[in-house]
Amino acid sequence: MKFSYTVTRSKRKTIAIQVDIDCNIMVKAPYSVSDEKITAFVDSKKQWLEKTIIQQKEKKKNQPAFTDEQLTRMRQRAKQIIPPKVEYYSKIMGVTPTSVKINSAKTRYGSCSGKNSLNFSLYLMAKDERFIDYVVIHELAHIKHHNHSKEFYEFIEKFMPDYKIISKL
Numbered sequence: 001m002k003f004s005y006t007v008t009r010s011k012r013k014t015i016a017i018q019v020d021i022d023c024n025i026m027v028k029a030p031y032s033v034s035d036e037k038i039t040a041f042v043d044s045k046k047q048w049l050e051k052t053i054i055q056q057k058e059k060k061k062n063q064p065a066f067t068d069e070q071l072t073r074m075r076q077r078a079k080q081i082i083p084p085k086v087e088y089y090s091k092i093m094g095v096t097p098t099s100v101k102i103n104s105a106k107t108r109y110g111s112c113s114g115k116n117s118l119n120f121s122l123y124l125m126a127k128d129e130r131f132i133d134y135v136v137i138h139e140l141a142h143i144k145h146h147n148h149s150k151e152f153y154e155f156i157e158k159f160m161p162d163y164k165i166i167s168k169l
């Protein structure tokens with residue numbers, strides 16, 4: 001395993017190495033130490049680095065992705081930006097939802113009920129804007145096609161020709 005790391009030199013006397021929660025490796029070194037010495041130092045810490053990276057990944061997995069404050073802000077923002085998008089696309093797509101709601105579903109960004117009421121997850125706010133548009137178009141398209149048929153995707157394609165790429169953002 002090869003590690004990439006950033007080196008910050010300062011007036012310190014010893015070399016130190018750190019791994020943050022995103023698994024970025026940071027080396028702090030005195031001005032006098034050569035690059036070769038730093039490389040050798042990092043190599044000598046190989047086992048420790050491997051172990052620490054696994055630990056940090058585990059830690060991150062167990063950490064809630066957003067704070068309550070962030071979630072509140074995401075919900076507010078979703079309420080501001082999603083209904084106008086739904087209105088915009090429903091006009092050009094020629095479909096009308098019965099209602100638009102924001103929920104906090106973690107695994108489903110959007111859904112369309114049998115009665116054509118649409119639900120969108122506040123977690124969409126953490127995604128690319130084009131992906132949000134895709135989810136809006138996808139759910140609106142379900143008003144016309146309550147399935148994932150070829151016709152359903154052809155209908156989406158009319159309004160978002162590159163939906164295949166955008167749906168993976």
Ligand SMILES: [Zn+2]
Pocket residue numbers: 138142147148
């Ligand atoms: Zn669907």
